[in-house]
Amino acid sequence: WNIADNWTGNAVPAVDANIIFDDVPLNHCQLDQNRSVTNITNTQSTYRMVINGNKLTVKGDLNFSNGAQIDASAASSAIEFAGAMTQSIPLGSFYNNEVYDLIVNNPNHVVLHGTLRLLNTLTTLSGRLNALSGSPTIIYGGATAQTIGDHLFLADSLFNLTIDNTAGVTLTNNFLTTVTGTLTVNDAKKLILAPGRQLSVPGTIVNHAGHTGFVLESDAAGTASLLHQTANVPATVEGNGTGYDLYVWNEPTNCCIYKLNTTAPVNWNTVHPGADFVPGRGYLYSLQATNPTKAFTGILNNGTVSYPLTSAGTDLNLKGFNLVGNPYASSIDWSSATGWGRTSLVNSGGGYDMWIWNPAANNYGVYNSTDGDGVGTNSAQRFLAPMQGYFVRAAGAGNLEMTNEIRVPNSADWFKNTEQHDHRINLCVKSDAGYGFDEIRLDFGYPENEHGARKLFSEVRSAPSLFLSNQDAYLSILYLTDTHENPVVPVCFKAGTEGEYSITCDFDQNSFDILMLEDRQNNYIQNLKTAQTYRFSSSKTDDATRFVLYFGPDTNHTFDQLPGRIYVDGKQLIIDLVLVPEKTEVFIYDLSGRLLLNQPLAGEIRHKLAFFYDTQILIVHLKNEQGSLCRKIFWPGGKSE
Numbered sequence: 001w002n003i004a005d006n007w008t009g010n011a012v013p014a015v016d017a018n019i020i021f022d023d024v025p026l027n028h029c030q031l032d033q034n035r036s037v038t039n040i041t042n043t044q045s046t047y048r049m050v051i052n053g054n055k056l057t058v059k060g061d062l063n064f065s066n067g068a069q070i071d072a073s074a075a076s077s078a079i080e081f082a083g084a085m086t087q088s089i090p091l092g093s094f095y096n097n098e099v100y101d102l103i104v105n106n107p108n109h110v111v112l113h114g115t116l117r118l119l120n121t122l123t124t125l126s127g128r129l130n131a132l133s134g135s136p137t138i139i140y141g142g143a144t145a146q147t148i149g150d151h152l153f154l155a156d157s158l159f160n161l162t163i164d165n166t167a168g169v170t171l172t173n174n175f176l177t178t179v180t181g182t183l184t185v186n187d188a189k190k191l192i193l194a195p196g197r198q199l200s201v202p203g204t205i206v207n208h209a210g211h212t213g214f215v216l217e218s219d220a221a222g223t224a225s226l227l228h229q230t231a232n233v234p235a236t237v238e239g240n241g242t243g244y245d246l247y248v249w250n251e252p253t254n255c256c257i258y259k260l261n262t263t264a265p266v267n268w269n270t271v272h273p274g275a276d277f278v279p280g281r282g283y284l285y286s287l288q289a290t291n292p293t294k295a296f297t298g299i300l301n302n303g304t305v306s307y308p309l310t311s312a313g314t315d316l317n318l319k320g321f322n323l324v325g326n327p328y329a330s331s332i333d334w335s336s337a338t339g340w341g342r343t344s345l346v347n348s349g350g351g352y353d354m355w356i357w358n359p360a361a362n363n364y365g366v367y368n369s370t371d372g373d374g375v376g377t378n379s380a381q382r383f384l385a386p387m388q389g390y391f392v393r394a395a396g397a398g399n400l401e402m403t404n405e406i407r408v409p410n411s412a413d414w415f416k417n418t419e420q421h422d423h424r425i426n427l428c429v430k431s432d433a434g435y436g437f438d439e440i441r442l443d444f445g446y447p448e449n450e451h452g453a454r455k456l457f458s459e460v461r462s463a464p465s466l467f468l469s470n471q472d473a474y475l476s477i478l479y480l481t482d483t484h485e486n487p488v489v490p491v492c493f494k495a496g497t498e499g500e501y502s503i504t505c506d507f508d509q510n511s512f513d514i515l516m517l518e519d520r521q522n523n524y525i526q527n528l529k530t531a532q533t534y535r536f537s538s539s540k541t542d543d544a545t546r547f548v549l550y551f552g553p554d555t556n557h558t559f560d561q562l563p564g565r566i567y568v569d570g571k572q573l574i575i576d577l578v579l580v581p582e583k584t585e586v587f588i589y590d591l592s593g594r595l596l597l598n599q600p601l602a603g604e605i606r607h608k609l610a611f612f613y614d615t616q617i618l619i620v621h622l623k624n625e626q627g628s629l630c631r632k633i634f635w636p637g638g639k640s641e
Helices: none
Strands: 017-021 034-040 055-058 063-066 069-072 077-080 086-090 093-104 110-112 115-126 129-131 139-141 146-148 153-158 161-162 170-171 177-179 180-184 191-192 200-203 206-207 215-217 224-228 231-240 243-250 255-258 284-287 294-300 303-309 321-325 329-333 349-357 363-368 389-393 400-401 424-431 437-444 465-470 474-476 476-480 488-493 499-509 516-519 522-527 533-538 547-550 565-569 572-576 582-587 595-601 606-610 614-626 627-635
Touching: 055 093, 069 077, 115 129, 115 146, 206 231, 243 321, 303 321, 363 437, 424 465, 437 465, 516 533, 565 627, 572 614
Parallel strands: 017 034, 034 055, 034 063, 055 077, 069 093, 077 093, 086 110, 093 115, 110 129, 115 139, 129 153, 139 161, 146 170, 153 177, 161 180, 170 191, 177 200, 180 206, 191 215, 200 224, 215 231, 437 476
Antiparallel strands: 231 294, 243 255, 243 284, 303 400, 321 389, 349 363, 349 389, 424 437, 424 499, 465 474, 465 488, 488 547, 499 533, 516 522, 516 547, 565 572, 572 606, 582 595, 582 614, 614 627
16 A cells, blocks of 8 residues: 555555556555545455555445455454445455454444454444345354444344354343344354343344353343244253252142152152243242352243143132243233233233232232233332243133233343322331331222232241231232222231331322321321321231221221131131231121130131031121121031031
8 A cells, every 4th residue: 555656646545535446456455554545446356455454444435346345354454434424335345254343433324235244343433334224144253252232233133143153242232132134153153142131033043053052141130131933942041040949839739849859749740740941830949149140951932831820729828829930031021912811810900910029028029910011019010031930820720821922122120119100009118127028009990999919928937018908818909999988998017027117108199188097006197198108116916907097087997806817718617817816716606696606716827617507697706805807708508628
């Protein structure tokens, strides 16, 4: 370049000159230093522009014909496109289709035609590389590790992407990257999706490298997400947690089954006979280290997944609860209007509930599918991250079915903050000593009062519990008509350990004229419209029904009712005194007032009473020094089992 005799006029071209190759040149044109040009014209294929480890800045067009090319493959060679108008990389413009470094510095973008093999880095200073129009192919073929970072491709989309790098190509783009044509991982090469990053491949995935060549990484902040349509794609998917103990939940026995339990009548081999993870099933993994990583290898799930549900449990508080999981390598949407088969689940408020364990709360959060873009209790939300496990409640035996329609490309956080909604009240209790928190929700505006989401109690004994008692059920969410018909709502609380607690109420101030919280134990009423947090001390022996919410005056309620439950399950009369610590007497009468049974019952136990009565209406009355509870029940007749 720098020899004057090589140029017409015996003069080295000025900066940003137009460069024209002779029709029959004698040599390649080799750069001696970084150079900047406008247009380059070359009509023959024998001799090329050779970048030679320097940078060539092109501000105009590549007017190439008859196989003309630029050789930019040597180490440290760089091509910068820095025009003011849209520029193009014509088909076959580079020797062996290779560029060591490519720089886009054009606010109107650079359009790639054909194939480009990138040996080192793609950098965008202004504008993007259009690798979508005209079906081009980008090949990452470096000898050292490469990355696909932010703001490289127009619309964060490519048509064809080929990974041909043994050291690995890592997707670090913070936005959804889409491959609309074919994603290919060549034999012995590797593509890595960094934690929390998102890749969508509506086209085809061809992985010649097996499960070691396609890795979805995970860390404490999140898991990589892949949205794809191709069946039988081998991959390695990391989960944030490496092993100590592995369990599955068995609904008929209402308990977790340990993987090393192989001798009990109901053991791992009887409830999980296969050696592989079951698509759609949830697993409990107990961790030993802090934020470790576990890798799962195999074929990525795609298409329809159907998981069988049961409702055969003997514990009525847990009957029908099945632990399931997101089987896909992408997030899924519990509120999706299509793609779910959930008719076997219990209908709740016109939708379906799902429960997620929140380790910060030491409690379960619940979210209902009709909440749309909202969140449920304890920060549970509509989007379930890849591999996230959750509980659903089956009304009977059936299947939970999922299709690709429920999949979403966003990388979901496992939890979100509660949002404020009209005609909704969220009440959250928190332990000052750090034992966790719990949340309930009241939703107004329903045509009639009805059960919402069941309360799924924590297995952590020190965790606080906040819930609502509604006849035969404990609830986390309650659906109500309005505050006129429901001026008073009792709230139940159980301390996991003695200590200091706070209750915070989150609500829209304009939706409620009156909102008071009464602490019956301390004989204190707080106006929640002026102070939304109430602090108190509690012990494990406190009355569970110490709190009451008031939305208006009411003279018909009495609050000496015991927090017990009375109901019939098949041929069993159940007296649930789990939340009643004191000994309690039970009286059973027929409709004529004749006493049929009177006996003392121990507190903190769920009793199953044995007797033989004809089919009739029974009146069951519980009484102790703390209060009473009376219910009419229908007894189907026969002998208790």
